[in-house]
Amino acid sequence: MNFIEAVGLTKTYTPRRAAPVHALDGLDLSVPRGTVTALLGPNGAGKTTAVKVLTTLIRPDSGTATIGGVDVLRHPERIRPAIGVSGQYAAVDENLTGFENLDMVGRLYHLGARQSRQRARELIDLFDLTEAQNRPVKGFSGGMRRRIDLAGALVTRPEVLFLDEPTTGLDPRSRLGMWDIITTLVGEGTTVLLTTQYLEEADQLADDISVIDFGRVIARGTSDELKASSGGQRVEINLVSADDSASALDVLRRYGSAEPTLSEDRRELTVSADDGPAALQRMLSEFDAAGIRLYDAGMRRPTLDEVFLRLTGHAAGAEDEAEARKERVS
Secondary structure, three states, X not given: OEEEEEEEEXXXXXXOOOOOEEXXXXXXXXXXXXXXXXXXXXXXXXXXXXXXXXXXXXXXXXXXEEEOOEEOOOOHHHHHHHEEEXXXXXXXXXXXXXXXXXXXXXXXOOOOHHHHHHHHHHHHHHOOOHHHOOOEHHHOOHHHHHHHHHHHHOOOOOOEEEEEOOOOOOOHHHHHHHHHHHHHHHHOOOXXXXXXXXXXXXXXXXXXXXXXXXXXXXXXXXXXXHHHOOOOEEEEEEEOOHXXXXXXXXXXXXXXXOOOEEOOOXXXXXXXXXXXXXXXXXXXXXXXXXXXXXXXXXXXXXXXXXXXXXXXXXXXXXXXXXXXXXXXXX
């Protein structure tokens, strides 16, 4: 049974003197217990709006949503104690220390002074913030702020964790550290719904990926399934001489499953091939017979970036005017 279930969610914003913005347009979503599901989409696709609905921050115009079998819209008071949320921007008090921020969150959840302080100490250790726990957060780096924010979302040991672009703006080392923490939490049974524009992040963390565009899911599957749906394997050829490009293109056309692409310098060629290894072997045989010399030849699978581009027609990080309009009216 899915732990998170959303069916037919719609949400429309109506800016002044502007066309309506359909933030959600019949969104369906399901997340099994104890897994990571990534919502992947460009700015304005509806990722953050979907999270706001599921975390009881806004109500949809139509549709249903449940978490652990509890109706999100009818019983938000039962949902809130069971979830943790870390938004796009760290929600911390800059004038308090790291420890005081976590202690404050525990008090707000009515844990009591002793239990709140104990939980704060546990999270300080978990997130490797011992040396910084007594420093004001305003002196923290971006990565440390994100860790404190995520720690705050875990004060009550929530069954489900919503992470809205949790590693935006982090350096590679901090991002890897955050990935390790998320992986540990899932290993302990936490269910995670993650929104991201980082395709590598979805590839690394997600058990299942839902690609969202224009407020609805346009593709769903594991990373491997999505890559397989994008045309199988790629054969890549690097020529010694650009003068052989025309002949090489003819060979790739015979054995590839799509029109080959040619680089600007006319030396790098790429083509999709459904039967990758066999196609590459036949191509190499023809190149040898024709005297076409190669620097390199090999195969690779499509990247998640290529899958996303094929599905949406634009890059994952592309700006979208709909997002800007939505922010002005939300």
